[in-house]
Amino acid sequence: MSRRLSWGLGLLLIAGLVLGAFFVLPFRSWLPGGTVADVPNRLVVNGTALNRLFPAPEAGETLVFTQEKRGFSQARLKQGDAVRALLSISDVTTSPASRTKFGSSGSALAGWPLVEQGDQSSALLVADRFQVKVIGQGAGLSLDERHELLGAFNLQALAALNPASAQKALSQAQVKAPSLGGQSPEARPSLPAISPAEQPSDNRLAALQAARAAAHRQTAVLTPAA
Protein backbone atom coordinates (compact mmCIF):
# COMPACT_ATOMS: atom_id res chain seq x y z
CA MET A 1 0.00 0.00 0.00
CA SER A 2 1.45 3.31 -1.00
CA ARG A 3 2.29 5.78 1.69
CA ARG A 4 -0.12 8.41 0.36
CA LEU A 5 -3.00 5.94 0.34
CA SER A 6 -2.41 4.94 3.95
CA TRP A 7 -2.32 8.61 5.01
CA GLY A 8 -5.53 9.25 3.10
CA LEU A 9 -7.25 6.28 4.71
CA GLY A 10 -6.03 7.35 8.13
CA LEU A 11 -7.35 10.90 7.71
CA LEU A 12 -10.65 9.57 6.38
CA LEU A 13 -10.98 7.35 9.43
CA ILE A 14 -10.28 10.25 11.79
CA ALA A 15 -12.75 12.52 9.99
CA GLY A 16 -15.35 9.75 10.13
CA LEU A 17 -14.81 9.26 13.84
CA VAL A 18 -15.05 12.98 14.58
CA LEU A 19 -18.23 13.37 12.54
CA GLY A 20 -19.68 10.20 14.02
CA ALA A 21 -18.91 11.42 17.53
CA PHE A 22 -20.62 14.71 16.80
CA PHE A 23 -23.81 13.13 15.51
CA VAL A 24 -24.00 10.08 17.74
CA LEU A 25 -22.84 11.43 21.10
CA PRO A 26 -25.39 13.52 22.98
CA PHE A 27 -23.86 16.92 22.12
CA ARG A 28 -27.01 17.99 20.40
CA SER A 29 -28.91 18.39 23.62
CA TRP A 30 -26.54 21.24 24.51
CA LEU A 31 -27.07 23.19 21.35
CA PRO A 32 -29.38 26.17 21.80
CA GLY A 33 -32.57 27.02 19.94
CA GLY A 34 -36.00 25.55 19.44
CA THR A 35 -39.11 25.34 21.57
CA VAL A 36 -40.79 22.64 23.61
CA ALA A 37 -42.74 20.88 20.91
CA ASP A 38 -40.09 21.75 18.28
CA VAL A 39 -42.29 24.49 16.90
CA PRO A 40 -40.11 26.94 14.94
CA ASN A 41 -38.98 29.85 17.12
CA ARG A 42 -40.51 32.51 14.93
CA LEU A 43 -44.00 31.06 15.36
CA VAL A 44 -43.85 31.50 19.13
CA VAL A 45 -44.12 34.87 20.83
CA ASN A 46 -41.13 35.67 23.03
CA GLY A 47 -41.76 36.09 26.75
CA THR A 48 -40.32 39.60 26.67
CA ALA A 49 -43.33 40.76 24.71
CA LEU A 50 -45.67 39.36 27.36
CA ASN A 51 -44.07 40.92 30.44
CA ARG A 52 -45.57 44.36 30.04
CA LEU A 53 -49.10 43.02 29.73
CA PHE A 54 -49.21 41.83 33.33
CA PRO A 55 -51.50 43.68 35.74
CA ALA A 56 -49.99 46.57 37.65
CA PRO A 57 -49.70 45.68 41.36
CA GLU A 58 -51.98 47.49 43.77
CA ALA A 59 -50.73 49.38 46.80
CA GLY A 60 -48.95 47.06 49.23
CA GLU A 61 -48.42 44.42 46.57
CA THR A 62 -45.41 43.70 44.43
CA LEU A 63 -45.09 41.85 41.15
CA VAL A 64 -41.92 39.80 40.79
CA PHE A 65 -41.15 38.20 37.46
CA THR A 66 -39.85 34.68 37.99
CA GLN A 67 -39.61 33.02 34.59
CA GLU A 68 -39.35 34.22 31.04
CA LYS A 69 -38.92 31.82 28.17
CA ARG A 70 -39.96 31.59 24.54
CA GLY A 71 -43.75 31.64 24.63
CA PHE A 72 -43.99 31.89 28.39
CA SER A 73 -43.81 34.49 31.11
CA GLN A 74 -44.60 34.11 34.79
CA ALA A 75 -44.70 36.43 37.76
CA ARG A 76 -45.49 36.18 41.44
CA LEU A 77 -47.92 38.55 43.03
CA LYS A 78 -46.65 39.16 46.54
CA GLN A 79 -48.11 40.94 49.51
CA GLY A 80 -45.27 41.61 51.90
CA ASP A 81 -43.39 38.32 52.09
CA ALA A 82 -46.33 36.10 51.23
CA VAL A 83 -46.93 34.92 47.67
CA ARG A 84 -50.60 35.46 46.85
CA ALA A 85 -50.75 34.20 43.30
CA LEU A 86 -48.82 32.95 40.31
CA LEU A 87 -49.69 34.95 37.21
CA SER A 88 -48.70 33.68 33.81
CA ILE A 89 -49.21 34.11 30.10
CA SER A 90 -48.29 31.24 27.80
CA ASP A 91 -48.44 30.80 24.06
CA VAL A 92 -50.48 27.62 23.52
CA THR A 93 -48.66 26.96 20.24
CA THR A 94 -46.16 24.90 22.23
CA SER A 95 -48.83 23.07 24.25
CA PRO A 96 -51.77 22.45 21.89
CA ALA A 97 -53.39 20.07 24.37
CA SER A 98 -54.10 22.92 26.76
CA ARG A 99 -56.41 24.51 24.21
CA THR A 100 -58.94 21.68 24.25
CA LYS A 101 -60.27 22.38 27.74
CA PHE A 102 -61.65 25.70 26.56
CA GLY A 103 -63.87 23.93 24.04
CA SER A 104 -66.35 22.97 26.74
CA SER A 105 -66.12 26.30 28.53
CA GLY A 106 -69.49 27.75 29.42
CA SER A 107 -68.38 31.08 30.89
CA ALA A 108 -66.50 34.03 29.53
CA LEU A 109 -64.52 37.02 30.74
CA ALA A 110 -64.11 40.10 28.57
CA GLY A 111 -65.43 37.98 25.73
CA TRP A 112 -62.80 35.24 25.99
CA PRO A 113 -63.54 31.66 27.17
CA LEU A 114 -62.90 31.05 30.87
CA VAL A 115 -62.13 27.72 32.59
CA GLU A 116 -61.65 26.75 36.25
CA GLN A 117 -59.03 24.11 37.02
CA GLY A 118 -59.28 22.75 40.54
CA ASP A 119 -59.93 25.06 43.47
CA GLN A 120 -57.24 27.64 42.94
CA SER A 121 -56.65 28.15 39.28
CA SER A 122 -58.53 30.09 36.59
CA ALA A 123 -57.50 30.20 32.96
CA LEU A 124 -58.52 32.42 30.07
CA LEU A 125 -57.83 31.76 26.39
CA VAL A 126 -57.23 35.04 24.60
CA ALA A 127 -57.42 35.22 20.82
CA ASP A 128 -57.41 31.42 20.62
CA ARG A 129 -53.68 31.69 21.23
CA PHE A 130 -52.61 32.95 24.66
CA GLN A 131 -53.49 31.23 27.90
CA VAL A 132 -53.66 33.66 30.79
CA LYS A 133 -53.70 31.94 34.15
CA VAL A 134 -53.99 32.90 37.80
CA ILE A 135 -53.13 30.27 40.42
CA GLY A 136 -53.83 31.17 44.04
CA GLN A 137 -50.95 30.38 46.40
CA GLY A 138 -50.63 30.02 50.14
CA ALA A 139 -53.91 31.07 51.75
CA GLY A 140 -55.51 31.07 48.32
CA LEU A 141 -57.73 33.44 46.38
CA SER A 142 -61.48 33.44 45.96
CA LEU A 143 -63.05 32.92 42.55
CA ASP A 144 -63.90 36.61 42.24
CA GLU A 145 -60.39 37.71 43.20
CA ARG A 146 -58.93 35.45 40.55
CA HIS A 147 -61.31 36.73 37.90
CA GLU A 148 -60.52 40.30 38.89
CA LEU A 149 -56.82 39.59 38.43
CA LEU A 150 -57.46 37.98 35.05
CA GLY A 151 -59.39 41.05 33.98
CA ALA A 152 -56.53 43.29 35.11
CA PHE A 153 -54.18 41.86 32.47
CA ASN A 154 -53.95 44.01 29.36
CA LEU A 155 -56.10 41.58 27.39
CA GLN A 156 -56.72 43.92 24.46
CA ALA A 157 -53.03 44.38 23.78
CA LEU A 158 -52.48 40.66 24.25
CA ALA A 159 -55.14 39.83 21.68
CA ALA A 160 -53.44 42.22 19.28
CA LEU A 161 -50.01 40.61 19.68
CA ASN A 162 -48.96 39.13 16.39
CA PRO A 163 -46.38 36.43 16.01
CA ALA A 164 -44.21 36.77 12.93
CA SER A 165 -46.18 34.04 11.19
CA ALA A 166 -49.31 36.12 11.20
CA GLN A 167 -47.53 38.99 9.54
CA LYS A 168 -47.70 37.47 6.12
CA ALA A 169 -51.37 36.86 6.60
CA LEU A 170 -51.67 40.37 7.91
CA SER A 171 -50.11 41.81 4.78
CA GLN A 172 -52.43 39.67 2.68
CA ALA A 173 -55.39 40.82 4.67
CA GLN A 174 -54.17 44.34 4.24
CA VAL A 175 -54.67 44.12 0.51
CA LYS A 176 -58.25 43.15 1.17
CA ALA A 177 -58.78 45.62 3.97
CA PRO A 178 -57.62 49.06 2.85
CA SER A 179 -58.83 50.46 6.17
CA LEU A 180 -55.44 49.54 7.59
CA GLY A 181 -54.08 52.57 5.77
CA GLY A 182 -50.41 53.25 6.16
CA GLN A 183 -49.81 50.45 8.67
CA SER A 184 -47.02 48.42 7.16
CA PRO A 185 -46.25 45.25 9.08
CA GLU A 186 -42.84 44.85 7.44
CA ALA A 187 -41.71 48.19 8.75
CA ARG A 188 -42.43 47.14 12.32
CA PRO A 189 -40.31 44.92 14.60
CA SER A 190 -40.88 41.20 14.39
CA LEU A 191 -43.16 41.11 17.41
CA PRO A 192 -45.31 44.17 17.21
CA ALA A 193 -47.16 44.66 20.43
CA ILE A 194 -49.61 47.48 20.53
CA SER A 195 -48.79 49.57 23.53
CA PRO A 196 -51.60 50.28 25.97
CA ALA A 197 -51.37 53.93 24.95
CA GLU A 198 -52.54 53.27 21.42
CA GLN A 199 -55.30 50.74 21.76
CA PRO A 200 -56.51 49.45 18.42
CA SER A 201 -59.45 51.28 16.98
CA ASP A 202 -62.46 49.31 15.85
CA ASN A 203 -61.59 48.97 12.20
CA ARG A 204 -57.99 48.07 12.96
CA LEU A 205 -59.20 45.44 15.38
CA ALA A 206 -61.44 44.06 12.65
CA ALA A 207 -58.48 43.92 10.28
CA LEU A 208 -56.39 42.19 12.92
CA GLN A 209 -59.13 39.65 13.46
CA ALA A 210 -59.28 39.02 9.74
CA ALA A 211 -55.52 38.59 9.73
CA ARG A 212 -55.71 36.16 12.63
CA ALA A 213 -58.40 34.17 10.92
CA ALA A 214 -56.28 34.07 7.78
CA ALA A 215 -53.23 33.00 9.76
CA HIS A 216 -55.29 30.35 11.47
CA ARG A 217 -56.48 28.97 8.16
CA GLN A 218 -52.98 28.98 6.86
CA THR A 219 -51.50 27.01 9.72
CA ALA A 220 -54.39 24.73 10.49
CA VAL A 221 -55.58 23.64 7.07
CA LEU A 222 -52.34 24.32 5.20
CA THR A 223 -54.10 26.14 2.40
CA PRO A 224 -52.89 29.65 1.65
CA ALA A 225 -55.27 32.39 2.62
CA ALA A 226 -57.11 33.57 -0.46
Place this chain on the structure above:
Amino acid sequence: MSTTVLERLERLPHRNLTVLALRGISTLVPGTWTNITSAEAMIHEVLGSTDPELTRQVRDRADELSRARHEGYARALSLYDAVNRSQKAAGGLRVLANVAGALPLVKRLTLFTPANETLQAADLSLKVAAEMLAFTQVNGLPGDSFGDFGASLTEYTSEARVRMAALVCFDAFLPLGDQALQRLDGLLGRVASHELRQLPAYVGMAPLIPGRGDQAHLSFLRRSVDQWVGWADGFASQLGLTGQRTVRALETTIGPWHGGFEQLAIFLDAFTDTYAHTGVQAVARRLVERAAAEI
Protein backbone atom coordinates in the same frame (compact mmCIF):
# COMPACT_ATOMS: atom_id res chain seq x y z
CA MET B 1 -30.99 13.40 29.81
CA SER B 2 -33.01 10.30 30.26
CA THR B 3 -34.11 10.98 33.82
CA THR B 4 -36.46 13.90 34.16
CA VAL B 5 -36.24 16.54 36.87
CA LEU B 6 -39.21 15.12 38.76
CA GLU B 7 -37.71 11.63 38.69
CA ARG B 8 -34.55 13.09 40.17
CA LEU B 9 -36.68 14.73 42.85
CA GLU B 10 -38.27 11.41 43.74
CA ARG B 11 -34.88 9.75 44.04
CA LEU B 12 -33.59 12.22 46.61
CA PRO B 13 -32.85 10.63 50.00
CA HIS B 14 -35.39 10.99 52.81
CA ARG B 15 -32.89 10.70 55.58
CA ASN B 16 -29.14 10.70 55.31
CA LEU B 17 -26.22 12.93 56.21
CA THR B 18 -27.15 15.50 53.56
CA VAL B 19 -30.71 15.81 54.84
CA LEU B 20 -29.50 16.02 58.45
CA ALA B 21 -27.00 18.74 57.59
CA LEU B 22 -29.70 20.72 55.79
CA ARG B 23 -32.14 20.23 58.63
CA GLY B 24 -29.48 21.50 60.98
CA ILE B 25 -28.77 24.62 58.93
CA SER B 26 -32.48 25.26 58.43
CA THR B 27 -32.83 25.90 62.16
CA LEU B 28 -30.89 29.12 61.52
CA VAL B 29 -33.20 30.21 58.71
CA PRO B 30 -36.75 31.26 59.54
CA GLY B 31 -39.37 29.85 57.20
CA THR B 32 -39.44 26.12 57.57
CA TRP B 33 -37.61 23.96 55.08
CA THR B 34 -39.26 20.66 54.33
CA ASN B 35 -37.45 17.93 52.50
CA ILE B 36 -39.92 17.50 49.64
CA THR B 37 -39.06 14.35 47.74
CA SER B 38 -42.45 13.65 46.22
CA ALA B 39 -43.41 15.15 42.88
CA GLU B 40 -47.10 14.79 43.74
CA ALA B 41 -46.76 16.69 46.98
CA MET B 42 -45.00 19.51 45.17
CA ILE B 43 -47.63 19.66 42.43
CA HIS B 44 -50.42 19.69 45.00
CA GLU B 45 -48.73 22.52 46.86
CA VAL B 46 -48.29 24.67 43.76
CA LEU B 47 -51.70 23.90 42.30
CA GLY B 48 -53.62 24.22 45.57
CA SER B 49 -55.62 21.18 44.53
CA THR B 50 -55.26 17.41 44.79
CA ASP B 51 -57.29 16.54 41.71
CA PRO B 52 -55.60 13.40 40.28
CA GLU B 53 -56.36 14.30 36.65
CA LEU B 54 -54.82 17.78 36.99
CA THR B 55 -51.83 16.29 38.82
CA ARG B 56 -51.27 13.87 35.97
CA GLN B 57 -51.47 16.66 33.40
CA VAL B 58 -48.97 18.81 35.30
CA ARG B 59 -46.65 15.84 35.66
CA ASP B 60 -46.79 15.04 31.94
CA ARG B 61 -46.16 18.64 30.99
CA ALA B 62 -43.28 18.93 33.47
CA ASP B 63 -41.67 15.80 32.03
CA GLU B 64 -42.07 17.16 28.53
CA LEU B 65 -40.48 20.45 29.57
CA SER B 66 -37.55 18.84 31.32
CA ARG B 67 -36.87 16.67 28.29
CA ALA B 68 -36.88 19.67 25.93
CA ARG B 69 -33.19 20.33 25.41
CA HIS B 70 -33.09 24.10 25.28
CA GLU B 71 -35.52 24.77 28.13
CA GLY B 72 -32.62 24.66 30.56
CA TYR B 73 -34.15 22.76 33.47
CA ALA B 74 -32.09 19.64 32.83
CA ARG B 75 -29.06 21.76 32.00
CA ALA B 76 -29.27 23.51 35.37
CA LEU B 77 -29.22 20.11 37.05
CA SER B 78 -26.13 19.05 35.16
CA LEU B 79 -24.42 22.23 36.34
CA TYR B 80 -25.27 21.40 39.93
CA ASP B 81 -24.05 17.85 39.37
CA ALA B 82 -20.74 19.06 37.97
CA VAL B 83 -20.15 21.28 40.98
CA ASN B 84 -21.20 18.53 43.33
CA ARG B 85 -18.89 15.97 41.78
CA SER B 86 -15.99 18.35 41.99
CA GLN B 87 -16.76 19.21 45.60
CA LYS B 88 -16.86 15.55 46.54
CA ALA B 89 -13.66 14.76 44.69
CA ALA B 90 -11.80 17.65 46.30
CA GLY B 91 -13.29 16.84 49.71
CA GLY B 92 -12.38 13.18 49.42
CA LEU B 93 -8.84 14.10 48.47
CA ARG B 94 -8.51 16.33 51.49
CA VAL B 95 -9.92 13.72 53.85
CA LEU B 96 -7.32 11.37 52.46
CA ALA B 97 -4.64 14.00 52.96
CA ASN B 98 -5.73 14.55 56.55
CA VAL B 99 -5.43 10.85 57.23
CA ALA B 100 -2.24 10.51 55.24
CA GLY B 101 -0.70 13.49 57.04
CA ALA B 102 -0.57 11.36 60.18
CA LEU B 103 1.25 8.48 58.48
CA PRO B 104 4.98 8.97 58.08
CA LEU B 105 5.50 7.25 54.73
CA VAL B 106 2.76 8.96 52.75
CA LYS B 107 3.04 12.37 54.37
CA ARG B 108 4.16 13.89 51.09
CA LEU B 109 0.69 13.26 49.64
CA THR B 110 -0.53 16.35 51.48
CA LEU B 111 1.63 18.48 49.22
CA PHE B 112 -0.53 17.60 46.25
CA THR B 113 -3.88 18.45 47.74
CA PRO B 114 -5.57 21.76 47.07
CA ALA B 115 -6.20 22.84 50.64
CA ASN B 116 -5.25 26.49 50.66
CA GLU B 117 -7.62 29.36 51.11
CA THR B 118 -7.23 30.74 47.63
CA LEU B 119 -8.55 27.57 46.10
CA GLN B 120 -11.36 27.45 48.62
CA ALA B 121 -12.32 30.97 47.55
CA ALA B 122 -12.16 29.95 43.89
CA ASP B 123 -14.35 26.97 44.68
CA LEU B 124 -16.92 29.19 46.37
CA SER B 125 -16.89 31.59 43.44
CA LEU B 126 -17.50 28.70 41.06
CA LYS B 127 -20.49 27.66 43.11
CA VAL B 128 -21.87 31.19 43.04
CA ALA B 129 -21.29 31.37 39.28
CA ALA B 130 -22.94 27.96 38.83
CA GLU B 131 -25.86 29.27 40.84
CA MET B 132 -26.11 32.23 38.53
CA LEU B 133 -25.78 30.23 35.33
CA ALA B 134 -28.35 27.72 36.57
CA PHE B 135 -30.63 30.57 37.50
CA THR B 136 -30.51 31.96 33.99
CA GLN B 137 -31.02 28.49 32.54
CA VAL B 138 -34.11 27.88 34.65
CA ASN B 139 -35.64 31.33 34.62
CA GLY B 140 -34.50 32.38 31.20
CA LEU B 141 -33.03 35.80 31.81
CA PRO B 142 -30.38 36.84 29.32
CA GLY B 143 -26.77 35.65 29.64
CA ASP B 144 -24.94 37.76 32.19
CA SER B 145 -27.43 40.09 33.83
CA PHE B 146 -25.93 40.78 37.22
CA GLY B 147 -28.69 43.15 38.28
CA ASP B 148 -31.46 40.62 37.70
CA PHE B 149 -29.56 38.01 39.64
CA GLY B 150 -29.16 40.26 42.65
CA ALA B 151 -32.81 41.30 42.60
CA SER B 152 -34.10 37.77 42.24
CA LEU B 153 -31.84 36.36 44.94
CA THR B 154 -33.94 38.23 47.45
CA GLU B 155 -37.02 36.60 45.94
CA TYR B 156 -35.81 33.09 46.45
CA THR B 157 -38.30 31.02 48.35
CA SER B 158 -37.91 28.53 51.15
CA GLU B 159 -35.63 25.92 49.57
CA ALA B 160 -33.38 28.55 48.09
CA ARG B 161 -32.95 30.41 51.37
CA VAL B 162 -31.75 27.26 53.07
CA ARG B 163 -29.66 26.61 50.00
CA MET B 164 -28.00 30.01 50.23
CA ALA B 165 -27.51 29.63 53.97
CA ALA B 166 -25.79 26.30 53.36
CA LEU B 167 -23.58 27.92 50.73
CA VAL B 168 -22.64 30.81 53.00
CA CYS B 169 -22.02 28.62 56.05
CA PHE B 170 -20.47 25.47 54.59
CA ASP B 171 -18.39 27.07 51.87
CA ALA B 172 -17.53 30.47 53.27
CA PHE B 173 -17.69 30.69 57.07
CA LEU B 174 -16.46 27.23 57.99
CA PRO B 175 -13.40 27.02 55.73
CA LEU B 176 -12.52 30.73 55.48
CA GLY B 177 -13.57 32.12 58.85
CA ASP B 178 -16.21 34.67 59.84
CA GLN B 179 -14.63 37.44 57.77
CA ALA B 180 -14.88 35.26 54.67
CA LEU B 181 -17.19 37.53 52.69
CA GLN B 182 -15.03 40.62 53.25
CA ARG B 183 -11.88 38.72 52.33
CA LEU B 184 -13.35 36.95 49.34
CA ASP B 185 -12.53 39.55 46.70
CA GLY B 186 -8.95 39.84 47.91
CA LEU B 187 -8.57 36.07 47.88
CA LEU B 188 -10.01 35.81 44.39
CA GLY B 189 -7.59 38.48 43.21
CA ARG B 190 -4.79 36.08 44.07
CA VAL B 191 -6.21 33.17 42.09
CA ALA B 192 -4.01 32.42 39.10
CA SER B 193 -5.47 30.81 36.03
CA HIS B 194 -3.50 27.60 36.51
CA GLU B 195 -4.97 27.31 40.01
CA LEU B 196 -8.44 27.76 38.59
CA ARG B 197 -7.81 24.92 36.20
CA GLN B 198 -6.98 22.66 39.13
CA LEU B 199 -10.63 22.72 40.14
CA PRO B 200 -12.49 19.87 38.46
CA ALA B 201 -15.75 21.86 38.40
CA TYR B 202 -14.14 24.65 36.41
CA VAL B 203 -13.18 22.29 33.64
CA GLY B 204 -16.78 21.13 33.37
CA MET B 205 -18.26 24.62 33.60
CA ALA B 206 -15.80 26.56 31.46
CA PRO B 207 -17.77 26.24 28.20
CA LEU B 208 -20.86 27.65 29.90
CA ILE B 209 -19.16 30.68 31.47
CA PRO B 210 -19.39 33.80 29.30
CA GLY B 211 -16.10 35.10 27.93
CA ARG B 212 -13.15 33.43 26.29
CA GLY B 213 -10.06 32.27 28.18
CA ASP B 214 -9.32 31.75 31.85
CA GLN B 215 -8.75 35.43 32.58
CA ALA B 216 -12.14 36.44 31.17
CA HIS B 217 -13.75 33.64 33.17
CA LEU B 218 -11.97 34.77 36.28
CA SER B 219 -13.26 38.30 35.87
CA PHE B 220 -16.76 36.93 35.31
CA LEU B 221 -16.42 34.94 38.54
CA ARG B 222 -15.27 38.02 40.42
CA ARG B 223 -18.10 40.12 39.06
CA SER B 224 -20.75 37.54 39.93
CA VAL B 225 -19.26 37.05 43.37
CA ASP B 226 -19.23 40.83 43.85
CA GLN B 227 -22.94 40.94 43.18
CA TRP B 228 -23.56 37.99 45.43
CA VAL B 229 -21.36 39.11 48.34
CA GLY B 230 -23.40 42.29 48.75
CA TRP B 231 -26.52 40.24 49.17
CA ALA B 232 -24.92 37.41 51.16
CA ASP B 233 -23.46 39.87 53.64
CA GLY B 234 -26.87 41.33 54.43
CA PHE B 235 -28.37 37.85 54.55
CA ALA B 236 -25.71 36.58 56.97
CA SER B 237 -25.86 39.56 59.30
CA GLN B 238 -29.66 39.55 59.28
CA LEU B 239 -29.74 35.91 60.36
CA GLY B 240 -26.60 36.23 62.47
CA LEU B 241 -24.80 33.44 60.64
CA THR B 242 -21.29 32.64 61.87
CA GLY B 243 -19.03 29.61 61.85
CA GLN B 244 -19.72 29.02 65.54
CA ARG B 245 -23.47 29.07 65.09
CA THR B 246 -23.21 26.81 62.06
CA VAL B 247 -21.36 24.19 64.09
CA ARG B 248 -23.90 24.42 66.90
CA ALA B 249 -26.81 24.09 64.46
CA LEU B 250 -25.22 21.08 62.83
CA GLU B 251 -24.57 19.47 66.20
CA THR B 252 -28.33 19.42 66.87
CA THR B 253 -28.86 16.98 64.03
CA ILE B 254 -25.57 15.29 63.20
CA GLY B 255 -24.09 14.93 66.68
CA PRO B 256 -21.21 16.43 68.65
CA TRP B 257 -18.19 17.65 66.72
CA HIS B 258 -14.76 17.94 68.32
CA GLY B 259 -12.57 18.89 65.38
CA GLY B 260 -11.85 22.31 63.91
CA PHE B 261 -14.04 24.34 61.57
CA GLU B 262 -11.83 23.56 58.62
CA GLN B 263 -12.12 19.82 59.24
CA LEU B 264 -15.89 20.09 59.46
CA ALA B 265 -15.96 21.90 56.12
CA ILE B 266 -13.86 19.14 54.56
CA PHE B 267 -16.07 16.49 56.10
CA LEU B 268 -19.21 18.15 54.73
CA ASP B 269 -17.61 18.57 51.32
CA ALA B 270 -16.69 14.92 51.14
CA PHE B 271 -19.80 13.28 52.54
CA THR B 272 -22.83 15.46 51.78
CA ASP B 273 -24.56 16.66 48.60
CA THR B 274 -26.35 19.68 50.03
CA TYR B 275 -25.74 21.74 46.93
CA ALA B 276 -27.19 19.28 44.43
CA HIS B 277 -29.95 18.18 46.83
CA THR B 278 -31.46 21.62 47.30
CA GLY B 279 -30.70 22.40 43.66
CA VAL B 280 -32.94 19.60 42.43
CA GLN B 281 -35.71 20.78 44.75
CA ALA B 282 -35.44 24.39 43.61
CA VAL B 283 -35.41 23.52 39.91
CA ALA B 284 -38.32 21.10 40.37
CA ARG B 285 -40.42 23.82 41.98
CA ARG B 286 -39.87 26.29 39.15
CA LEU B 287 -40.58 23.53 36.66
CA VAL B 288 -43.84 22.57 38.37
CA GLU B 289 -44.87 26.22 38.55
CA ARG B 290 -44.40 26.53 34.82
CA ALA B 291 -46.11 23.24 34.01
CA ALA B 292 -49.09 24.18 36.19
CA ALA B 293 -49.41 27.43 34.26
CA GLU B 294 -49.24 25.74 30.89
CA ILE B 295 -51.64 22.80 31.22
